[in-house]
Amino acid sequence: xxRRGSRVSTGEEEVELNMTPMLDVVFxxxxxxxxxxxxxxxxxxxxxxxxxxxxxxxxxxxxxxVSAENEIWVNRRIYEMPQLRGVIEQLLQENPKGRAMIQxxxxxEVGIILDIQDLLIEMEVEVIISTLQP
Amino acid sequence: MRRRVKHNDDQAEVNMTPMLDIVFxxxxxxxxxxxxxxxEGIDMRPPPPSDEPPSEDSNEVIxxxxxxxxxxxxxxxxxxxxxxxxxxxxxxAEAANSAVLVExxxxxxxxxxxxxxxxxxxxxxxxxxQRSDGNES
Numbered sequence: 001x002x003r004r005g006s007r008v009s010t011g012e013e014e015v016e017l018n019m020t021p022m023l024d025v026v027f028x029x030x031x032x033x034x035x036x037x038x039x040x041x042x043x044x045x046x047x048x049x050x051x052x053x054x055x056x057x058x059x060x061x062x063x064x065x066v067s068a069e070n071e072i073w074v075n076r077r078i079y080e081m082p083q084l085r086g087v088i089e090q091l092l093q094e095n096p097k098g099r100a101m102i103q104x105x106x107x108x109e110v111g112i113i114l115d116i117q118d119l120l121i122e123m124e125v126e127v128i129i130s131t132l133q134p
Numbered sequence: 135m136r137r138r139v140k141h142n143d144d145q146a147e148v149n150m151t152p153m154l155d156i157v158f159x160x161x162x163x164x165x166x167x168x169x170x171x172x173x174e175g176i177d178m179r180p181p182p183p184s185d186e187p188p189s190e191d192s193n194e195v196i197x198x199x200x201x202x203x204x205x206x207x208x209x210x211x212x213x214x215x216x217x218x219x220x221x222x223x224x225x226x227a228e229a230a231n232s233a234v235l236v237e238x239x240x241x242x243x244x245x246x247x248x249x250x251x252x253x254x255x256x257x258x259x260x261x262x263x264q265r266s267d268g269n270e271s
Contacts, residue, residue, distance in 0.1 A: 019150055026157050033164035050245040052252035055174040066244070101175055104244045110200075111240025114265055121179060128175035131248060 041091075043103060044076030050106040052131035060101035060128070062091050064116055068107040072116070081115060088123060103130040178251060178263055194232040196225045198250060199266070202241035206250075215246055219253045226259070233260040240265065 043065025064084075065073035072079050074087050092098060100120050104113040113129065120127040198218060199207040206213050208221040226232055234254050238247055247263070254261035 019154065023150065023154060023157070026154070026161060030157060030161045030164065033161065033168050037164055037168045039167075050248035050252075052176050052248055054252050054255040055176050058173060058175055060173055060175075101173055104248075106243065106245025106248070108244045109240060110238050110242045110244045110247045111265070113244050114238075114240075114263075117179065127179065128177050129248065130173055130175045131252070133174065 041075035043073035045071070045073045047103045047105045047130075048107070049103060049130050049132045051134035053134060055131045055133070058099060058101065058128050061095045061098035062088070062100040062125070064088075064100060064102050066102065066104040066108045066112055066116070068105040070109050070112050072112070081112075084116065084119060085123070088120065088125070092123075092125070099126040099128070101128055101130050176248070176252065176255070178248075180262060180264075194229045196222055196232055196234045198222070198234055198236045200236065200238045200242040200246060200250075201266075202239045204243050204246055206246070215249065218250055219257065222254070222259060223257075233262070235262055235264055237264050237266045 040061060040063060043063050045065050045067045047065050047067060063074075067073060072081065072084060074084070074091075079087055088100070102113055102116055102120075104110075117127055117129075197207075197209055199210075201207075206215060206218060208218060209225060211221070213221050222234055236247065236250060236254075251261060251263065
């Protein structure tokens with residue numbers, strides 16, 4: 001408790017933190033998030049998905065939208081059925097083990113959705129039909 | 135020259151704070167953009183074709199047809215969307231363990247097909263989907 005000058009000056013010494021271990025941890029976190037992040041390309045069209053109660057959680061990396069007007073949307077663009085194979089091949093190159101999800105509007109024709117499903121099965125891509133919790 | 139060599143022995147301390155700032159900002163960016171997207175969906179894929187012929191005692195099939203005008207027929211009897219499950223259950227009461235085959239025409243509404251599929255699955259009725267050739271009606 002003495003108030004001598006020398007003691008006070010020691011209290012003003014700056015405590016240096018060793019930041020290296022924290023930096024290591026932060027870098028590892030950074031690399032983890034860079035590696036695991038998959039940039040999903042949204043179809044880019046509002047889709048009113050049908051309700052289902054038996055749905056299961058999936059982690060798709062490829063989204064294919066079918067609007068109520070029966071247009072096929074991938075990554076904010078409309079494609080025709082014959083073009084779709086090339087588009088999916090392109091997406092598969094980015095993410096070879098990707099799962100696909102077909103987001104079909106409740107008012108879309110089921111034939112188009114089944115066409116896309118058949119194409120994906122033929123290309124050996126796992127595919128599920130997107131639904132909503134009612 | 136000797137003196138200069140001695141100067142090199144001094145450890146140059148790199149100020150890591152700005153780099154740490156950048157790394158943190160990158161980290162936060164990737165955490166925020168990493169959407170651990172878990173969309174929900176149902177698996178409507180047909181079962182893989184098997185080489186084995188269907189066994190003799192294979193169960194009866196209840197045929198649910200949906201045509202281009204979204205009319206629904208359960209074993210040829212016209213039914214409303216909401217009454218498909220009671221109708222199927224009536225047939226199943228006679229022949230337990232019978233499966234449902236949903237036959238759709240291409241212009242049927244996707245929503246109806248998913249709804250029927252989901253109702254059957256929720257009640258433990260085995261169901262499979264088939265496209266109709268479109269020659270009928």
